[in-house]
Amino acid sequence: MRAAGLHLGLVGLLLAAHFVLPAYHHGVLARVMVLAAYATGYNLLFGYTGLLSLGHAMFFAAGMYGAGLGVRFLALDPGLALLAGVAAGALLGLAVGLLALRTAGVAFMIVTLMFAQATHLGILLAGRWTRGDEGFVLQGPERVVLGLDLGDAAIRYLAAWALFSAVLLLVLRLVSLPAGRVLVAIRENEERARLLGYDTRAHKLRAVVLSAAIAAAAGAAYALLFGYVGATFASVQYSILPLLWVLLGGAGTVIGPFLGTLLMFYLIDTASGLTPAYMLVAGLALVLLTLFAPQGLAGEVRRRLAPWLP
Amino acid sequence: MTLATTTRRGALKALGAGTAAAALPLWARYAGAQSAAPIRIGFQKHATGIGATYGRWYERVSQAAVKRINEAGGINGRPVELVTEDDGTDPKRGAEVVEKFALEHNCDIAFGTLFSHVVMGSAPRAGELKLPYFVVSEGHHVASGALNRWTLQPGITDVKSQVRAMAPWVAANLGKKVTMIFPDYAFGHDHRDNFSEAIAAAGGEIAGLIAIPPTETSFTRYFPQVPAETEVIYHVMVGPGVLTFVKEMGEFFGPSRPQVFGFIDSLEGVDLTSPGLEFLEGTYFWEGNPRYAQPDQTSHDKAYRAAVGVDDNGASVDDPRDVSTYAHMFGCWETLNVIRAGMEAAGYAGPEDRQKLVEAVEAMTEMPLSDDHPQGAKVFNGKTHQVFGPQYISKVEGGRLNVVHTASIEDGMYPDEVDYTTQPF
Numbered sequence: 001m002r003a004a005g006l007h008l009g010l011v012g013l014l015l016a017a018h019f020v021l022p023a024y025h026h027g028v029l030a031r032v033m034v035l036a037a038y039a040t041g042y043n044l045l046f047g048y049t050g051l052l053s054l055g056h057a058m059f060f061a062a063g064m065y066g067a068g069l070g071v072r073f074l075a076l077d078p079g080l081a082l083l084a085g086v087a088a089g090a091l092l093g094l095a096v097g098l099l100a101l102r103t104a105g106v107a108f109m110i111v112t113l114m115f116a117q118a119t120h121l122g123i124l125l126a127g128r129w130t131r132g133d134e135g136f137v138l139q140g141p142e143r144v145v146l147g148l149d150l151g152d153a154a155i156r157y158l159a160a161w162a163l164f165s166a167v168l169l170l171v172l173r174l175v176s177l178p179a180g181r182v183l184v185a186i187r188e189n190e191e192r193a194r195l196l197g198y199d200t201r202a203h204k205l206r207a208v209v210l211s212a213a214i215a216a217a218a219g220a221a222y223a224l225l226f227g228y229v230g231a232t233f234a235s236v237q238y239s240i241l242p243l244l245w246v247l248l249g250g251a252g253t254v255i256g257p258f259l260g261t262l263l264m265f266y267l268i269d270t271a272s273g274l275t276p277a278y279m280l281v282a283g284l285a286l287v288l289l290t291l292f293a294p295q296g297l298a299g300e301v302r303r304r305l306a307p308w309l310p
Numbered sequence: 311m312t313l314a315t316t317t318r319r320g321a322l323k324a325l326g327a328g329t330a331a332a333a334l335p336l337w338a339r340y341a342g343a344q345s346a347a348p349i350r351i352g353f354q355k356h357a358t359g360i361g362a363t364y365g366r367w368y369e370r371v372s373q374a375a376v377k378r379i380n381e382a383g384g385i386n387g388r389p390v391e392l393v394t395e396d397d398g399t400d401p402k403r404g405a406e407v408v409e410k411f412a413l414e415h416n417c418d419i420a421f422g423t424l425f426s427h428v429v430m431g432s433a434p435r436a437g438e439l440k441l442p443y444f445v446v447s448e449g450h451h452v453a454s455g456a457l458n459r460w461t462l463q464p465g466i467t468d469v470k471s472q473v474r475a476m477a478p479w480v481a482a483n484l485g486k487k488v489t490m491i492f493p494d495y496a497f498g499h500d501h502r503d504n505f506s507e508a509i510a511a512a513g514g515e516i517a518g519l520i521a522i523p524p525t526e527t528s529f530t531r532y533f534p535q536v537p538a539e540t541e542v543i544y545h546v547m548v549g550p551g552v553l554t555f556v557k558e559m560g561e562f563f564g565p566s567r568p569q570v571f572g573f574i575d576s577l578e579g580v581d582l583t584s585p586g587l588e589f590l591e592g593t594y595f596w597e598g599n600p601r602y603a604q605p606d607q608t609s610h611d612k613a614y615r616a617a618v619g620v621d622d623n624g625a626s627v628d629d630p631r632d633v634s635t636y637a638h639m640f641g642c643w644e645t646l647n648v649i650r651a652g653m654e655a656a657g658y659a660g661p662e663d664r665q666k667l668v669e670a671v672e673a674m675t676e677m678p679l680s681d682d683h684p685q686g687a688k689v690f691n692g693k694t695h696q697v698f699g700p701q702y703i704s705k706v707e708g709g710r711l712n713v714v715h716t717a718s719i720e721d722g723m724y725p726d727e728v729d730y731t732t733q734p735f
Contacts, residue, residue: 024413031406124495124524133524134426134449134496135401137434137456151438227434230401230427231495237400269406272396276357 003310007172007254011165018157028269030157032262033164034221035245039257040167041214042242047251048175049207050187054109054239055116056215058096061123061234062089063216068229069129071142078145082220089216090209092119097208101201113236120234135230143224156225163221164258167214172254174210175310183207187252215242248289250296254310259297348391349384349653351376351646352411352420354432359399361425363579367635368422368446368642369394374617375646385653393417401431408432412439418661419649422446422642426496433457440735442668444649446641448472448598450500453696455728459735462671462695464688465645466598466638469497470504471722475701476571476596477508479715484569484594485541486514491532492546494521501546501573522547529555533562545572552576553586560589570594574601574711578635581625583709590706594714597702598637599685602710610684614643623710640685647682648674648690665735672731689719693729698722 017029038060045051066088070076076084100111124132143150150156174180182203185193194200223229232238242257249260267285271278293300302309353372356365376390384390393415397404404423411417419442423429426449433451436443437458445452445463450470452463480488488509492498498521506516518537522529529551536543547555559570570593582590601624603611618634619627626632648671656663656670672692679687686700698719704711 022413024409027409027413028406121523121525127494127496127499132496132499134451135430137430139458140437151434153438226405226431227438228401228405228431230431232401232427232431269410276396278396279358 002308003172003176007168010255010258011168014161014164018154018161023153026157027153028265030160030225032265033160034218034225036258036261037164037167037221038215038218039242039245039249039261040171040254041211041218043246043251043257044171044174044214045207045211046243047246047253047256048180048187049183049204051204051207052109052243053112054236054243055096055112055114056211056242057234057236057238058116058119059089059093059212059215060219060238061119061231062092062212063219064223064229064233065123065130066216067220068136068138068223071138072136073129078143078150078224081224082217085220085223086213086217089219090213093209093212094205096212097205101204101208113239116234116236116239120231123231123234130231133231135228135232138223138227138229143227150225151227159225160221163217167217168254168258172310175254179203179206244286247296248286250298250300250302253296253298253302256296256298263297346388348389349658350391350393350415350417351649352408352415352417353392353394353422354397354404354407354420354428355394355422356399356424356428357396361399361428364424364635364638365399367579367639368424371618371639371642372422372646374619375643378617379646379650385650386658397423397428397432399425399428401427404428404432405435408435408441408443409439412441417441418658418664419444419667421645421649424638426451429461430456433461436460440664442664444645446638446645448638448641453694453727459730459733460668462668464648464671464674464690464695464697465643466641466697467699467701467722468696469500470724471698472596472598472701473501473504474508474724475717475722476703477505477514478512478721479703479717480542480544480571481509481512481514484571487517487539487541488514488544489518489520489536489540489542490516490544491520491522494523498546505544527551527554529558530562533559540568542569542571545570547576552580553584556589557586572596574637578637579633581631581633582706582711591709593706595704595706595711597704597711597713599640600702600704600711600713601634601636602712604713608679608684610679610681613681614640614684618643644683644685644688648677651682668735687719691726693731694726695730
């Protein structure tokens with residue numbers, strides 16, 4: 001009950017922020033919510049299931065290109081494009097999951113990394129349609145759905161809020177269900193979960209597909225809300241970022257990925273105004289956090305103050 | 311979403327300011343008012359990431375141009391201030407930086423982006439925020455119609471223009487059968503498509519097309535693919551692999567090489583006397599602006615070099631090993647002068663005049679060779695938001711680049727692909 005209240009409170013707070021935030025921070029929060037949805041999807045696999053993927057950018061990119069190419073070449077309505085993006089991510093998740101889950105641990109990291117590299121190169125090589133590294137722009141008229149212009153600041157914020165809220169509440173619900181508890185059991189001791197009769201492979205595959213679909217939804221939303229589709233988002237850097245956001249905010253907590261994404265943005269944005277070596281500041285903050293709060297922000301809160309935090 | 315509210319404190323402040331202003335002489339009222347505040351130009355700098363070498367020199371040139379503009383009285387009597395933010399050569403951060411310029415730093419315009427993917431990622435936000443966005447990218451993205459009415463490229467020519475201008479000279483002087491070696495992504499594809507078309511129009515032909523995957527670190531296995539009848543190798547490799555590329559090309563061909571023509575992009579910021587580059591002796595390069603001061607150097611180039619702090623070899627006057635990105639960075643200098651001319655023509659007073667600024671730049675056509683345009687005379691196409699100018703072909707002789715041909719502005723022209731002036735603001 002407390003958990004539901006807390007997360008609904010966050011959703012309400014973010015909605016309220018729409019009406020009071022200054023323009024710059026309003027725009028920042030819209031982007032942070034989209035990326036936090038990506039991190040929340042990543043956390044489902046990493047934080048709850050214990051599978052460390054180093055290739056999630058491929059799912060984000062699958063959503064981005066599924067939606068972007070759908071708009072560009074099939075003249076899809078943004079609503080349908082979002083669905084196309086999610087479908088592309090889920091299908092890729094299924095294919096990668098079937099193969100990568102034959103491995104575990106470090107091998108799983110390497111296999112996902114390799115699949116992501118292949119996806120990145122595939123996008124570059126299909127330059128005729130994707131415009132490779134340069135990418136392409138979705139023009140204003142291509143981003144209007146039901147008469148709503150997704151390039152408008154208010155519409156963009158509310159769309160990002162709707163996406164993030166849906167993902168947050170979906171994952172909150174999932175982790176409280178028996179299926180979610182099985183994922184935690186797999187994370188803690190897969191052998192034991194299997195001995196108890198759970199088909200751990202099927203559970204892990206479902207987790208990969210759902211995590212990929214959420215990452216893809218975020219990628220598709222980024223393309224539709226910010227008007228750009230590019231191969232950079234498929235690069236390894238965008239696989240590492242959700243890992244950092246989740247570690248910072250708290251792996252295996254529902255609220256953590258949002259906190260991590262938000263904090264990391266403002267850490268870099270503020271530090272870049274103070275010193276050219278701002279990445280050093282960000283790196284130092286992460287090292288300190290790892291030393292003194294290894295479970296991340298929400299993880300520490302759970303450990304010290306609120307053991308009920310999901 | 312701006313709320314127009316009047317508070318008691320605000321009203322008192324305004325009354326106080328009004329009373330104080332009324333007590334001042336007429337001239338002092340204007341000097342102390344909004345008109346004396348600096349014009350703020352947001353400079354999107356590639357300080358980190360793959361574009362860092364360019365970013366450092368782009369900033370140096372931009373600071374020099376701003377200093378010169380301020381010493382000449384600023385713009386419309388107001389000083390100019392450069393507000394620099396690192397975009398990490400990343401399209402997501404680029405878009406964030408554009409938002410920061412418009413909404414946090416209260417910049418009048420944004421300026422200075424080089425890498426195409428950062429331009430593409432940032433331009434939609436500039437358009438939505440109605441922030442004039444002056445890029446110095448040489449990408450064909452602006453003139454192709456992919457961007458929007460708020461994005462302009464008035465200080466540097468685009469890759470399509472550059473490539474087309476090279477073909478007639480290559481066919482007439484180096485050979486008609488050309489094999490292209492290019493990176494297998496958008497930048498390389500632009501070269502492949504535009505040069506293939508232009509060389510055919512110039513009476514030549516493509517003997518071979520060799521696309522190098524972006525992750526390649528050794529090129530030895532590609533050189534045997536060069537057809538035997540090849541008369542000219544056209545290379546446009548970029549990135550850190552270029553030194554290996556040149557060395558391995560030298561080892562493969564030895565002294566019996568075909569003619570070699572390349573784009574200087576990959577060797578910007580690199581000393582031509584670096585070990586491994588000996589093979590380049592006697593080969594040819596496109597240069598946007600000649601790195602080495604030429605015997606017929608104009609007074610404008612001389613003044614520009616002095617202002618930026620670059621010696622006759624294109625290196626920093628403080629450190630001869632610090633080679634500049636001379637072929638491209640003039641674009642920042644010229645763009646800032648176009649911005650000044652545009653703001654003066656528009657009577658620019660503040661962000662409410664941003665649309666007038668874009669319209670004033672769109673109305674520009676001829677830009678004569680001058681201290682404002684030291685690279686050469688230009689012609690601006692207001693419909694496509696793209697400038698056209700001369701291109702240089704230089705030969706490597708004794709470890710320096712000597713200009714052997716200057717392609718005219720007309721050589722690089724092509725039919726319009728967009729008319730931005732028909733788009734609403």
